[in-house]
Amino acid sequence: MSSVLREMRHTRRVRRLGELEWFEVAYRVYLAALVGGGIVLWLSGQVTDEPATAEEIANVTTHGPAVLGAFVAISIALGLRSGSDGGPIALEGADVRHLLLAPIARRSVLIQPVVQRLRTMAFGGALVGALAGELAARRLPGSGPAWAAAAALAGAATGLLFVAVAVLTHVLHVPRWAATTFAALVLGMQAGAIAGWWPGPGDGIGSLALWGMRQEPIDLISLAVVVALAAAAVALAGRLRLEPLVRRADLVSQLRFAVTMQDLRTVVLLRRELRGERPRSRPWRLTAPLGRGRHGSVVWQRGWRGLSRYPLARLARMAMLSVAAAVAAVAALRDTTPALVVMAMALYLLGLDALEPLSQEVDHPDQADGVPHERGWLLVRHIAAPAVGLVPFALLGAAVVAVAEPAAWAGALALAIPITWLGAGGAAVSVLRDAPDPLAPPVASSAAVPPEFAGFTSTFRLVWPIAISALATVPVLAMRELPTTGTAARSVAGLAVVLIALVWWVRRRDEWRTKLRDFMDAGRRAT
């Protein structure tokens, strides 16, 4: 019967190739080459050709394995999480229904997607590794090809490790809490290795990446372990469980489509579905901090009810994001300015989680349109409950900063809440930007826009909410330069001004857009 399977797969492959739009493929290759080439050129510009000093080489030799091992540890952690969520493969719904319920060995069906995933991840890792190796060769001793080959091998091993760990976690039915705990342990051990306290789980592969410069035969043991894990994953492919495969079958294809369409809200919802993250059937016992019954407090009550059904996993993730933002703020205070990017992203993601009541309203435009109030009136009131819900997370972040930088405790306390609110403000813009637009013209105005410009505008649409979240990090820079009460007060005032402007934008957005469109139409008619 596996001959039937092979035959039908071959038929489908031939048919898909026949239906391929070659122009579309060529355009994708062109875009990938453009973006990839740009990244490579930019990275090349960042690395000088000046040979590293003896001290720098010693530094790389000592700390390189642990630092590069961080990528390996992240790969293991992601694999653990993916496997516990039913990953790493996603089949077609029809394959699950018709093939996996047929009386044929499941291994014969599942081995191909597992091998395919291993191959893709290994190739991607090798590509990134080879590029990094080539760049490293410009400053460090050793030939370019040797560096590229060694780093490519390490990259491929990192990619393989993700898939192998995910398959084994899935097959062994590791519960999500255990996978998360183990992932945290792996990351913690690697962090300790970077600090020089103990060896980390990623050190071996990290050290392998340095073989362009020096060779440690013991690193081959790590490589052998990765190969053994990948072989075990292939051998156990037939034991992948049907229930998660059923769940993922539809969700993953929808998720890919949503990512292609840059539909962030759908991505968030589908990822929650993939993880099985559902609102609690029994809400937390939370009492809304304000009274009920007044006009408009209905929206407040609705928001609060939504928050009280947040599952524990989401609350834990929000706590982790606020801790991550705080740690990044501490790093920025200690002169690692790029950490502010991490802080902005963490606050943005925290906001996306916190603004669920607003997102729910946006998801149901018919409901909002049926309310005898302007949309802005309704939407702006939906911000209140999440804003209050964010306060404990802001205080958690302040506590982390206070512990790490005791001298900055007062500033952290004063700034934590407005910073968190503005960071979440970027998420609010993102949520509202994706809302169905009742004022939109029947034909998309971007229809006649050339692809390059459409790419620019869609990138701008994606980036500007994050840029608003990034504004929330400015006070950290200000406090680093001049840590005084006056700086803190001015920062609070600045944040308040931006926040008020943001709330005003939510309230008046439709009105302003109508005016702008009328103005543009009038201009078009005049010309």
Place this chain on the structure above:
Amino acid sequence: MTGPALQAVELSKSYGDAAAVGPLDLTIDAGERVVLLGHNGSGKTTLLRMAAGLLEASTGSIAVFGSPVGSIEARAATSYLGDQPIFYDDLSLREHLEYIARLHGLEDWQQRGDDLCEALGVAARADELPTTFSRGLRQKAAIALAFVRPFELLLIDEPFVGLDLAGRIALLELLDREHRRGAAIVVATHELGTVSAAQRLVALRDGAVAFDGPQGTADVDTLVMK
């Protein structure tokens, strides 16, 4: 094949803190024709999906003719027609029929496939992609796929949804034929018109068996409406 067509022992399924089914015990003998009744959310679909092997039981066990659900023997014996038809995007109905029949070891599938398409009124569309069909036609195509392969236990979830009168009649005739052949049939439905042909009624309420007895010994309307 030995043992009952379907045997669930202390079977339960829960999602987090929400219980969907059981724990329940249920035995369906070979050749029995059973209608599974219950209001929305009573656990019918979950029970059938567990019996088909698409859902894992939280506790307990379930076996088909003595083989654990999911084993090759159980898969060979069980045909499952879910409430949502699922097809490949790039295969015609006829290609689906061939693929599924041959996967189940039936090389001489053409006549059987043609007869099914004829009976269900989809013969003229057999070379088209079922993903482009209307809801009713998709359901008819899914019924053809469920019947084209050999089976001893048929699990069907809400099969009459979207079907026109001709489709309903054709499906009932197919069910009669398979029952006469000796297959065990379990139909989960709200269509009370189909109950008269059943030997046995099993009503679920909140995931537990609320009634289990021969047809005619209970007020069906009450079982469904309760």
